[in-house]
Amino acid sequence: MNIIEIIALTKSYGAEERKVTALDAVTFSVTKGEFLAIVGQSGSGKSTLLHLLAGLDRPDCGSVFVDGVDIFTLKGDSLAEYRRRQIGIIYQFYNLIPVLTVEENVTLPVRLDNKKVDKKRLADLLSMLNLSDRKTHLPNQLSGGQQQRTAIARALFFEPMIILADEPTGNLDTNNSNDIINYLARLNKEFSQTILLITHDEKIASRAGRVVTLSDGKIIKDVRN
Amino acid sequence: MSIIALIALRSLKKNKSRTTATAVGIFLSILLMTAIIVLVMSLLSSLIVTTIASKGDWHFFTWNIPSEQVNFVLETGKVQETATIYNVGYAAIVNPSNERKPYIHHSAVSMSIFQMLPIILINGRLPQNPNEVLLPTHFANDYKDIKIGDSIVLSFGKRCSIAGDELSQNSNYMGTSNEGIEQLGESKIYYIVGITEEINFIENDFSPGYTILSLDTNAGFDNKVVYYRLNNPKANFYAVTSIVSETNIAYNNDLLSVQGIVGKENLRGSIVAMAVVLMLIITVASSSLISNSFMISVSERIKQYALLCSIGATKKQIIQTVVYEALFLSTFLIPLGLACGIGCVALSLSSIGKLVSASSYLNLVFKLNVNALAVASIVIFGVSLILLSAFLPALQSVKKHIIATIRQNDEIKIRKEKALKPKKEKSIEAELVGKNFQRFNKKYRYVIFSLVCSMVLFVATSSYCSYATIWINESMELLDYDIVCNTYYDVYKSINNVYLPLSEIVGVSDSGWFSSVDAGWIVFDNSALTDSASQYYSERNEAKETIQYVFVDDLRFISLMTKLHKDVSKFMNKNEMRAIILANIDAIRISGNDYTTETIDVFIDKTVSFDINYMNNDNRQEYYSNPDADFLDYSKRISITADVISRKNLSVELSNLSQASGIYAIIPLTMLDAFADDIPQMVQMFFKAQNHKTVFNRMEKFLTSNNVDAFLDDVTIGYEMQQNTIAMVNIFSKVFIIVVSMVMILSVLNTTLASVLIRKRDFVILRSIGMSIRSFVKTMLYEYSLYGAVSIILGLSLSFLISWILKFSFSASMKFILPINNIVIALLSIIFILAASMTYAIYKILTDNIIDSLKTEIT
Ligand SMILES: Nc1ncnc2c1ncn2[C@@H]1O[C@H](COP(=O)(O)OP(=O)(O)O)[C@@H](O)[C@H]1O
Ligand SMILES: [Mg+2]
DSSP states (O other): OEEEEEEEEEEEESOGGGOEEEEEEEEEEEETTOEEEEEEOTTSSHHHHHHHHTTSSOOSEEEEEETTEEGGGOOHHHHHHIIIIIEEEEOTTOOOOTTSOHHHHHHHHHHHTTOOOOHHHHHHHHHHTTOGGGTTOOGGGSOHHHHHHHHHHHHHHTOOSEEEEESTTTTSOHHHHHHHHHHHHHHHHHHOOEEEEEOSOHHHHTTSSEEEEEETTEEEEEEEO | OOHHHHHHHHHHHHOHHHHHHHHHHHHHHHHHHHHHHHHHHHHHHHHHHHHHHHHOSOSEEEOSOOHHHHHHHHHTSOEEEEEEEEEEEEEEOSSOSSTTOOEEEEEEEOTTHHHHSOOOEEEEOOOOSTTEEEEEHHHHHHSTTOOTTOEEEEOOBEEEETTSOBOOTTSOOOOTTTEEEESOOOOEEEEEEEEEOOOTTTOOTTOSEEEEEEEOOOOSOTTEEEEEEESSHHHHHHHHHTTSOGGGEEEOHHHHHHTTOSSTTOHHHHHHHHHHHHHHHHHHHHHHHHHHHHHTTHHHHHHHHHHHHHTTOOHHHHHHHHHHHHHHHHHHHHHHHHHHHHHHHHHHHHHHHHHHHHHOSSOOOOOOOOOHHHHHHHHHHHHHHHHHHHHHHHHHHHHTOHHHHHTTOTTOOOOTTTSOOOSSOOOHHHHHHHHHHHHTHHHHHHHHHHHHHHHHHHHHHHHHHHHHHHHHHHHHTOOSOSEEEEEOSOHHHIIIIIIHHHHTSTTEEEEEEEEEEEEEEEEOOGGGBOHHHHHHHHHTTOOEEEEEEEEEOHHHHHHHHHHTTOOHHHHTOTTSOEEEEEEEEEEEEEETTEEEEEEEESBSSSEEEEEEEEOOHHHHHHHHHOTTOSOOOOSEEEEEEEEEOOSSSOOGGGGGGGGOOEEEEEEEGGGHHHHOSSOOOOEEEEEEETTHHHHHHHHHHHHHHTTOOEEEEEGGGGGHHHHHHHHHHHHHHHHHHHHHHHHHHHHHHHHHHHHHHHTHHHHHHHHHTTOOHHHHHHHHHHHHHHHHHHHHHHHHHHHHHHHHHHGGGTOTTSOOOOOHHHHHHHHHHHHHHHHHHHHHHHHHHHHSOHHHHHHSOOO
């Protein structure tokens, strides 16, 4: 079953002669439980694709169906709800709220949803990500790896259908990178979590079940391992 | 606490520089607004209490109307309080020590008079029954053996002239042969219980009786003067006063004017109108202060909102964080700003009050005035402004900035087309600043905005205040002199025996005299007249105009000539009949009920020659006895050449002529015999004195002790209200400017400092990649020069423009004032503030630990 259906997605920036086509009629689909790596050189359109999937931006044309819903028809609160419940986003630069502690950052989407925080799940998640002894720290008191793990915990906490990760290891050393990828792989294996991972690291990509290669906004390769 | 409120509160706590900057901005703007509103309201209430202190707290009084009519007025229910004065009569003083005051004049007053009229008790207490009296201080001084606690036996009667007319305090003493006291009542014992200042609403300088007051216990209003204070005077004034016949009513015009009741001289209205303009300026300034204080951190805010948005916060939730943040700030800062604003004004008013009463002869009373409505409107205005200023960035971020923000490159939005190409090889620092200027365009904008705003506000306020001061001075029509003395001796005797001694009296700061006389007729040569003048005369079927000689002191004439850049010797040469003339006519044009006065220049040329049909003393008597005789052709003709001068900027003694319509020849006294056949018999002298009351008394003493027959008048007394108003407006506008400048200086400091501290990270990154201190200082220097230059250019041009526009809020004829001094002050302060905040910022960044700065305050 296809959880994501991307049809002829096109996005360009700028106008006239300086027009850059970041995504050029990209079409592919992702099945539930798939661990998909998107690779490509810098500027090939990977982040653009991810932002469109997260509903953070709008395409020039084309559509994205997530669980059967055309996300570009969502507006206002339902779009926010989609971002909160259906997807978890992990960025290269963590994007944690600096004034909130680890615990608070992780539970932020739930609390924005006015739901009760499941204390046990929080404890489990933090211990799984090795953050139990850091839960009352503020982001700037953490190392890069810890910050990224916090961001992962935040993305996971709502048990989203899909995890979107934009070069989550781009900022980390090899050890920390391996840790992060291991977590993601484990999530995929143990909980059948659908994961879209952007990277330009071939080695990391090789951990995924499927690798899509972008170049100049077009898919040039789509390989299943 | 909800997560939203938590984020809002924590962000405020965490981002200290940003919160401080915002908080200081909000605080200052609330303070500014409060201070200005309270100042205006206090100015109005101070004018009222000052007027009440000198004129009394009543709106009108009636005399000579029957009791029933007074009752009829009272039955309207619109009168709050009345006070009465009953004229008991005069008692003669045996062996009076002051020949001009041979009587005691007894007035019986109602108790309420002591609240409604300005009676100042110097010693003792108020009377409690008809047998207790208050003596005026000049009586106590003239008769030193009479004291509080003494009793005196007096009987009062009518003061009548020989002809049998009853005389009042308004006619001066005419001597035993011309007047006396009739119908003496029975003798009574009166106990002296207190001393008051002279009762100046009953007694004048020349009144023949010392006014003593006792308590009137008789009800009824027959034969009494009744003072009325109205309820809601604005609404009731015309309804109530129209009941009484115009000949028996008089008004407290000064109070009516400051309370905004009387239409024509509605001073209050004008002040309120001025205040409204000022409030508009202040409102713009406060709004910019507040929105600016939020703009300082706009990109930090947008980032935070975008972040929240990306993890699924709804629009409503983001707006909630904004509201929380604004509310947290408002709760603390609005009350604080209000309190400090009111405190500021209270403090300055009380210290000014002390200063003024210690150093001035004016009786100014200051009264702080705040009301709930004003406070409420400040609160509402402040809260909505804060909300609005916080909303704008939130809305922006919700709309479109999410991606850019998440990419962490929101500031890289240089439009390539606009990027200036470096014209020549620039230093790395200059280039860095240039690039920054484009990259951080928004961040720079508010600093410049704040500098420009402050400068413009400062210049606008000060030029507005100078306009207001000029306007109030002009509309008040104050005289250039305080005391006038007229004598009817010949010119030389008057000057030597009267003028010179008077002008040397201690306290006289300037003086002058002139002696004017009708000199005859000028028959016009029509070709010498201006068009409007020939039209004026032809409308009246005349071809002639009277001319007056105005003889002045030689030395003062010389200085006048020097001021006018004229060669004095020409005017003091007896072989050359040359004079200075004023030749303007005020033509009144009536259209319907309105009339306008137009000033017409009589002559085309600045130098004219004409003949005078001279009248000597005999001709003059002839003319006065038959002024309608069409044209009197006297025997003597005098040919003179005259330089026409303007009526403006004349010296003290000639200031009266600034209103004079007609032709006046100003001639130094040495030239008297060349121009005239006889010596003028009347001299008018003008004296300026700060403490006019004391000087007047000294002059009066001199005149009486030397038996000089002269008319002495303290003209300034009649202008007390005007003087008080001018002084008030001057004082308040000073306080105004001081408050505005303080606030502006603080706000500029706030924005510039905050701008650097918030961007500390940028600078720290530069340092961390190895920028040398020298290079860093240079970069800062460039940056600040850029701020300075851009804002000074903008600020100057806007200041000019606004000063110019403001002049129209008074009248089109108001001349444009460029407050050069203030502009210079503003420029210097901007440079100083920039230098100070730059030094501080450099110091701060250089001494801070690099890693700490990199890690903290990332938002
Ligand atoms: N806001 C933007 N304005 C203009 N061009 C953009 C913008 N965002 C991305 N691009 C361009 O779109 C292309 C794809 O960018 P991106 O999706 O970030 O690539 P990747 O993530 O693969 O490095 C690049 O050429 C980039 O320069
Ligand atoms: Mg990218």
